[in-house]
Amino acid sequence: LAKTTQPPSMEAYEGQEVNVSCSHTNIATSEYIYWYRQVPHQGPQFIIQGYKDYVVNEVASLFISADRKLSTLSLPWVSLRDAAVYYCIVTGYNTNTGKLTFGDGTVLTVKP
Amino acid sequence: GALVYQYPRRTICKSGTSMRMECQAVGFQATSVAWYRQSPQKTFELIALSTVNSAIKYEQNFTQEKFPISHPNLSFSSMTVLNAYLEDRGLYLCGARDRANSDYTFGSGTRLLVI
Numbered sequence: 712l713a714k715t716t717q718p719p720s721m722e723a724y725e726g727q728e729v730n731v732s733c734s735h736t737n738i739a740t741s742e743y744i745y746w747y748r749q750v751p752h753q754g755p756q757f758i759i760q761g762y763k764d765y766v767v768n769e770v771a772s773l774f775i776s777a778d779r780k781l782s783t784l785s786l787p788w789v790s791l792r793d794a795a796v797y798y799c800i801v802t803g804y805n806t807n808t809g810k811l812t813f814g815d816g817t818v819l820t821v822k823p
Numbered sequence: 824g825a826l827v828y829q830y831p832r833r834t835i836c837k838s839g840t841s842m843r844m845e846c847q848a849v850g851f852q853a854t855s856v857a858w859y860r861q862s863p864q865k866t867f868e869l870i871a872l873s874t875v876n877s878a879i880k881y882e883q884n885f886t887q888e889k890f891p892i893s894h895p896n897l898s899f900s901s902m903t904v905l906n907a908y909l910e911d912r913g914l915y916l917c918g919a920r921d922r923a924n925s926d927y928t929f930g931s932g933t934r935l936l937v938i
Binding site for chain 2: 757760813815
């Protein structure tokens with residue numbers, strides 16, 4: 712499984728756009744990139760997934776570099792509710808091997 | 824939408840006793856269920872991955888003898904922590920998904936305190 716590296720923490724003000732980077736230099740061709748976040752007293756919540764290029768949904772967008780070794784999660788207009796630990800995970804496609812390995816994540820602090 | 828309910832939300836057990844926790848999937852078929860433990864320091868450990876009609880795969884340092892898991896159908900799974908001790912405390916999370924490459928939906932966890 713590819714190891715991921717994220718900044719340990721980030722700060723932003725409400726209304727700002729936040730970009731959280733993730734390095735996965737050893738990502739395999741079979742692996743996808745997932746982003747989850749966890750707020751206190753809750754389990755991780757899925758945000759977005761991608762394989763290459765650019766993915767967008769109603770919550771966030773995900774940019775993946777051409778060599779797939781770097782991805783950036785973009786959160787537009789963050790609010791206080793976006794304060795959480797954000798986890799970047801790479802994992803395989805197959806059901807039996809697609810286990811999620813959580814690293815230390817990025818702690819996002821949002822200031823009013 | 825897809826939801827996962829875990830109960831109890833928190834529990835306290837005496838050292839050396841056992842505790843069973845349950846995981847219910849609503850709105851989707853829980854073909855695969857992953858059980859995690861999140862330590863008080865927030866570190867995640869995968870305990871085991873269960874897929875319906877396949878053997879349950881335990882991770883290193885976790886055994887069926889200590890953490891027996893049941894996954895009898897596409898909506899329910901349970902796990903028991905046998906002979907719980909202080910090092911077993913933490914937040915036990917159940918994550919489920921319906922097919923390969925789909926995202927996992929997690930419950931809010933069962934917080935285990937051992938005294």
